Amino acid sequence: MSFQPPAAICLFVLIIASVLGEFGTPIKVRNCPGESPKASLAAVYIENCSQEPCIFRKGQNVTMEMDLEFCKLTIIIIPTLLTQLYINFEKDHFNFKAEGVQSLRAKLYALVLGVPVLWDGINPEACQDIISEGPRCPLSAGDYITYGVNLYVNPIYPTVTADVKYMLLDENKRTQICWIVKASVK
Template sequence: MSYKNGVLIFMIFCALFVKLNGEFSDCGSKMGKVDSISVTNCDADDDKCILRRNSNVTIQIQFTPQKDIKELKAIVHGVIMNAPIPFPLPNGNGCVDSGVTCPLTSGTSYNYFTTLPVLKEYPPVSVDVKFELKDENDEDITCSMIPSKIK
């Protein structure tokens, strides 16, 4: 992997760890509704969530699917200068160790969560985190953009 690709991947990784209570935007939720997003180490009054290096951060998404769901997958991209860069999660299976048990029932509220480290090696950079929860057909249940800054 080149240095440039490595830097982009860890920027995405860092940008994932935020705390937002309403400062996110919907980026194409099709099969569900985001009720709230909470990510640690972020002041809801800031324009961007501050991600502190050398710490662990937990993201929680409360959502309600609008159809029955058999499988849940978490997909994350860091969006830098309008370019989405995939970030592989340690556990992309949203039905395991995430607070959610599959199958999901339409109209029922669920709380998905994941915890990841923000490494001290990550550079200070602004990035939008695109966090998607997808179903077994790879359709977006929810899609949220979280404005972030690594410090």
């Protein structure tokens, strides 16, 4: 006598396996030189890509997801007198206010011979593409979100391997996130 799992369990396992095949392992991305992101990037997932170069097929969408924490708070304390050797961190003594993010704009570039070329094919209104439950724009300090984007690879793009630079900018054009990954357009 052999055990036959119910069809629902088999379907569930098949769905999980297909999702893990697309987004099973985060890809290691590089920080953008000269940029000082305000948010923390926890992970980047690119459909069917776990190592560089990612393959972007002409005429198809590439799905990307990013896990982000917004508004890192950096505290710099400069003592006014050399005799102040200790600081009391009681709640009432300090009032730190982290600036929130009202809106986000997505920008994507192909770096061809070091020159950034704007890559059309993504929704620039990034707040519309927050896919996690919970916070939406405006975002506050400590908000953790998953942002998803579908990148259309236009068939007229040349067959090339290049660095792809992804940026999220706030309403004041401050860099919230910036990363680079190598991709091959085929």
